Amino acid sequence: MEKKQPLLSVRNLRTYFYTEDGVVKAVDGVDFDVYEGETLGIVGESGSGKSVTSLAIMRLLDPKGRIEEGSQIIFNGKNLLELSEDEMRKIRGNDIAMIFQEPMVALNPVFTIGEQIMEAILLHQDVDKKTARQMAIEMLRKVGIPEPEKRVDEYPHELSGGMRQRAMIAMALSCRPKLLIADEPTTALDVTIQAQILELMKELQQEYGMAIILITHDVGVIAENADRVVVMYGGKVMETTDVKTLFKKPKHPYTWGLLNSIPRLDVEQERLYSIPGMVPDPLHFPPGCRFSNRCDFKEERCIIEMPELVEVEPGHYSRCFFYHKLEEAQKILKAGEGA
């Protein structure tokens, strides 16, 4: 693979929340790259730090959260963390846009859909109101909202969940961003609507050539939509590689456990694997590897020492000392399935 210049590089991102109970290390040293036109999936459970990572990129953290010294978010050659608030505002919505899980919360209930889309257009582009309105209608048509001339004057509550998410996408894409961050964009939707929205995002990505960071807990959504995947757990990247390799040959016990613990339509399953224990409390991560207290493959070293994210195969990074143990486990599992 040729070495391309990444559109976005996140390096050693650490985001801590200073609460009364102590410091919550929500994101603790995260590195990844996003290339032009690709979809990077970030998968993780609650508390893994996936949403905080996206908010940190947009610099939209609430005041308790702080991006620590030494973190870098380089977008198009500029470190976003060094920009002033004014400069950042020019990037937000224009170069990097975001869509959220709950469109009803993310949309302003007292403005019409049209007004909200026009706000973004007027802020970033040198056009008059009339043109902006025309552009808003065009965008709504593009995202598949029927009768956009009428819908443009409707309020968010007048639209269904799927339509609201379409309106959000219209707003996010109105300035043709280079990067779209989609944080659980379909979690609140029914599966048939989810399929519509994901299909729409793919179409628009091809048309606009933008990169997408798709954040979700749904491994299935990742498998069908991402090109490369980052698996997060306890504020750290546990594994990252291209989507096919990840699902075929995971090199981290957490990924392996996750993939084997979901019910699937495509294969018969006798019994699901389950990862023992609980999702760790970010105030009390275990010392050593953060997954060590739930890992079926741990050894003494894991409890004492935090493994580094190392390249185990070309382009395949894993944060585990004993990733090779997985191959044997996989064989045993396969044999079990065959029997």
Place this chain on the structure above:
Amino acid sequence: MMENRQAVTQTNNSPAKSEREVLLRIDNLVKHFPIRAGVFKRIVAWVKAVDGVSFEVYKGETVGLVGESGCGKTTVGMTLLRLYEPTSGRIIVEGEDTTHYFLPAWKAKKYVRKTYIERFKESGFVPKDDIDKKYYDIFTKKGEKGLIEYLTGDLQAKRLAFRREIQIVFQDPYSSLNPRMRIKNILAEGPLTHKMITKEQVIDTVGKALQEVGIHPTHMYRFPHEFSGGQRQRIGIARALLMNPKLIIADEAVAALDVSIRSQVINLMMDLQKEHDLTYLFISHDLSLIKYISSRVVVMYLGKVVETATKKELFDEPLHPYTKALMSAIPVPNPEYKKQRIILQGDVPSPVNPPSGCPFHPRCPVAKPICSKEKPELREVKPEHFVACHFPGSL
């Protein structure tokens, strides 16, 4: 061939057809909610949440009730438990009509007269089903009064028994446990009320129940907020289990949990089923989960059952276009898995004004003119495979 089929159903721990015992039968269940408006709160419309649903649950099996939001699957569960009174239809548990159990005595009597006695008195009456036969027998032997006494006598005791026999595990583990009560008291409340245990037995019983769901017995003195979501759901399961129920309704019981915790709870529920010979009605929107856990599946759309079959039948050969579309919409965690993707247009219509004819016809890729005019009935197209579609298998 027949042997084969039996073997398949048995591995899904559902007994063969001949020896199966019907635990629950829902017969043409209807639940409409009024929409009120104006100063006088007049009824302006009806939400037809459940509109003629029938299915059976056999002893020891898991029936998966699946559908998207607004299809009425939760309302079916709630009406079953009589947390809502049904608008019409019958809920039959172990061969007894329980529909009138939670009505005031005079209404219960009225129900019995209307549902059974009036029909029995008609000339040329022919019993429709087992229940009819059984009650007609009582009617001929003991007369009208005798049947009314049989069905409505001692309603209080019948209510208590019903409440004990059918338990529910709710979706949200955060709002379904009283935050002011210790786990011990939450779990002991039911058995004490039903006089299943004495006060002295509480600690012992609760401890055992907690152990069974994988929580340390000493944690019974804690409050709900001290537990994680998965643990709370385990406590909810223990609460249901303590009543020694015949049927457990699990309404999206694992939907709120993280992926890694979800499989723990699912496996726990399946283990408990084997151990205690439990029967589950598993309500969920997640078809992959339903495939894993159920032995038979009921698919609902807009208040109606569109398809019902054994798991193998349904997933091997779905016949209703909606079932097929639903399956194709589910993201499969395998990037190399190629499938035919059917993307449905539009949203689920409102249950206030459901479309004429087949409720699915506005979104159906293979709809024909007849679909908008005539309501398809649920009919058996293959043994134990029921579909409500004019053109089953055409997609």
